[in-house]
Amino acid sequence: MNTARAWEVLGTVPDPEVPVISVVELGIVREVMVDAEGAVEVVITPTYSGCPAMFEIEKDVRHALEAAGASTVTVRTVLSPAWTTDWIPASAREKLRAYGIAPPGPADRGGLVSLVRARPPVACPWCGSTQTTLQSEFGSTACKAIHVCGSCRQPFDEFKAI
Numbered sequence: 001m002n003t004a005r006a007w008e009v010l011g012t013v014p015d016p017e018v019p020v021i022s023v024v025e026l027g028i029v030r031e032v033m034v035d036a037e038g039a040v041e042v043v044i045t046p047t048y049s050g051c052p053a054m055f056e057i058e059k060d061v062r063h064a065l066e067a068a069g070a071s072t073v074t075v076r077t078v079l080s081p082a083w084t085t086d087w088i089p090a091s092a093r094e095k096l097r098a099y100g101i102a103p104p105g106p107a108d109r110g111g112l113v114s115l116v117r118a119r120p121p122v123a124c125p126w127c128g129s130t131q132t133t134l135q136s137e138f139g140s141t142a143c144k145a146i147h148v149c150g151s152c153r154q155p156f157d158e159f160k161a162i
């Protein structure tokens, strides 16, 4: 196992909450190191703090690398710099949209102020309309918000920007 192969394997590990994208596309894999004996160390920055999916991700990463021949797998968590949805690449944003999830907008580090400030409208992933209404700040998971489209009437999840 070399570093390129390890990245390739990680690219097949789906995000448990949004299985259409991999943990690499989620932007949480910061570094991968493979030594001469095939021991792999993966550095991960968790997404939303307390996201229960992180335990699952760590387990899935370990299993996938071991199955691909890694002698040992160490998953190290690094909290700083904090993960941001800006680390999700454009290709993965397209997959989210195709899956019916509005991709995150640019991260807003405004803190409390941003909570009360009106957010720009979120485009409907189904029809592209911006005539959408926020229905709940918490969707199927805490990481998502629910909107309803005024044009096609479809409800949809938004991957919240942080």
Ligand SMILES: [Zn+2]
Residues within 6 Å of the ligand: 124, 125, 126, 127, 128, 129, 149, 150, 151, 152, 153, 154
């Ligand atoms: Zn729509």
